């Protein structure tokens with residue numbers, strides 16, 4: 001994190017080449033110049049979804065054209081349901097029809113669905129072309145655009161077909177958050193709280209103190225929070241780029257979170273499910289004597305106001321069936337990332353702990369009750 005702020009910069013170490021995440025209000029104005037500087041072919045596939053294209057991507061495409069860059073604006077229907085091989089094939093066909101060659105570049109303008117999908121298009125098009133990410137949701141800014149994972153969902157599960165493909169550059173322009181629907185704001189910020197919960201208590205506290213400015217998408221307060229959160233995730237990714245071990249700590253809240261999401265048939269959004277998952281996993285840790293008492297209350301006080309959890313309900317038996325297929329389950333017991341306290345993750349056994357099913361069942365009922 002640099003001194004002059006805003007904008008701020010975080011360099012993410014990637015084995016191919018390190019890349020920079022720039023965060024600040026209005027920085028997407030610098031995109032045409034960046035593309036002209038780094039792109040010999042001056043040809044771009046700008047990929048966006050049906051919500052973000054009219055709000056932002058069309059204007060960004062025009063600004064690139066004004067700088068003599070040839071832009072094919074390709075859009076798809078907004079929503080997770082579009083993150084599929086089918087949309088991937090439509091987009092890659094459109095790029096072929098537009099005559100885009102190996103010297104072209106993919107620019108993704110949108111939320112995590114767009115950055116994952118466009119990133120996978122870039123990873124595979126002509127065996128890989130560069131990507132520039134312009135994330136437009138909190139979730140995409142603090143999480144999806146950092147770490148190089150790209151991919152699509154298939155019938156067997158989310159994100160099961162994909163590739164590691166680090167971007168050349170990430171421009172997180174916090175003015176673009178102004179149009180983000182309110183329900184998406186709180187849910188996306190949950191992942192930033194997660195970074196604080198596992199790694200940095202001060203980040204966690206500052207998010208809590210800045211909650212109303214963050215929910216109203218104040219571009220300067222948002223930039224500071226996003227920059228801190230990206231730096232935390234970047235440090236984890238740098239230590240374990242291809243997910244051998246340490247990177248699992250980013251799954252805090254996600255083992256229970258995924259079971260809640262799946263058992264609700266995705267009625268409960270990802271952010272809300274992860275928030276409940278973080279609470280539940282803190283309770284698990286407390287019961288096992290790994291997590292210091294009171295941690296779950298601290299998480300609850302911070303997270304409940306972010307997500308509308310009234311009226312959320314799931315069938316606990318059904319959720320437990322999803323738990324058994326969790327990829328981290330090595331035996332009958334599920335494995336969980338647990339905290340020591342807010343800001344500190346427990347090293348456990350390879351960063352996870354085995355938790356008896358009966359305890360998971362008890363805690364799931366309590367959290368959802």
Ligand SMILES: NC(=O)c1ccc[n+]([C@@H]2O[C@H](COP(=O)([O-])OP(=O)(O)OC[C@H]3O[C@@H](n4cnc5c(N)ncnc54)[C@H](O)[C@@H]3O)[C@@H](O)[C@H]2O)c1
Pocket residue numbers: 049050051052055078079080083110111112113114116136137138139140143144145146147148149150158159176177178179180181184188
């Ligand atoms: N690659 C990774 O490491 C990683 C990490 C976390 C999540 N993800 C993925 O991210 C996806 C979720 O991301 P998301 O929550 O951003 O979903 P999303 O891309 O579907 O965006 C959520 C909604 O907000 C809209 N939107 C986004 N930005 C907007 C803006 N500025 N103004 C108006 N509307 C806007 C979108 O059109 C969509 O309707 C999931 O598919 C998840 O798997 C990937």
Ligand SMILES: [Zn+2]
Pocket residue numbers: 191254270274
């Ligand atoms: Zn998540």
